[in-house]
Amino acid sequence: MFDVLSRIVRTGILTEPSASPSIEALQKDIWGILGRALTIRQVDAGSCNACELEIQALNNPYYNLEGMGIKFVASPRHADMLLVTGPVSVNMEEALKRTYDAVPDPKLVVAVGDCGACGGVFGTSYASRGAVANVIPVNHTITGCPPGPAAILKGIFEAVRSTFSGVHR
Secondary structure, eight states, X not given: OHHHXXXXXXXXXXXXXXXXXXXXXXXXXXXXHHSSOEEEEEEESSOOSHHHHHHHHTTSTTTOTGGGTEXXXXXXXXXXXXXXXXOOBGGGHHHHHHHHHHSOSSOEEEEEHHHHHHOTTTOSOSSXXXXXXXXXXXSEEEOSSSOOHHHHHHHHHHHHHHHHTTOOO
16 A cells, blocks of 8 residues: 555656646636626437537536536527537437527537538438538537547637627627
């Protein structure tokens, strides 16, 4: 036991520096653009859940999404942004359209992952409508299979800056 503890003290901290920009700068950006926290409604339109795992990683202490002023909400009526993953399955098409309609204007839609961006390996078939843009308007896409948490965070901020700059709600 003491051997392990002494090795820890000698070695020091070996973790990597955070891949996300400084929390203070991101909070300032969000509050400057929106005047409040960014609220996101995440929709799984038929994915394999790999993108959901990466999105969930944004809530861990390493990325600290809520500390940056971003919150996930249960109701689309309270959301500024829809974060949609997966190719849109035929069974989820109507639900996705209703969710999109329930988000108040100005709304922002971000398609996450290759499946959300172009249909991925599933493409368009009898069971899949393919890309999210085939069903609802998309403002920004984040490619990758799955994209990492840092890429998702970067994509969220690019979408917010390009869409909400100059708009105060």
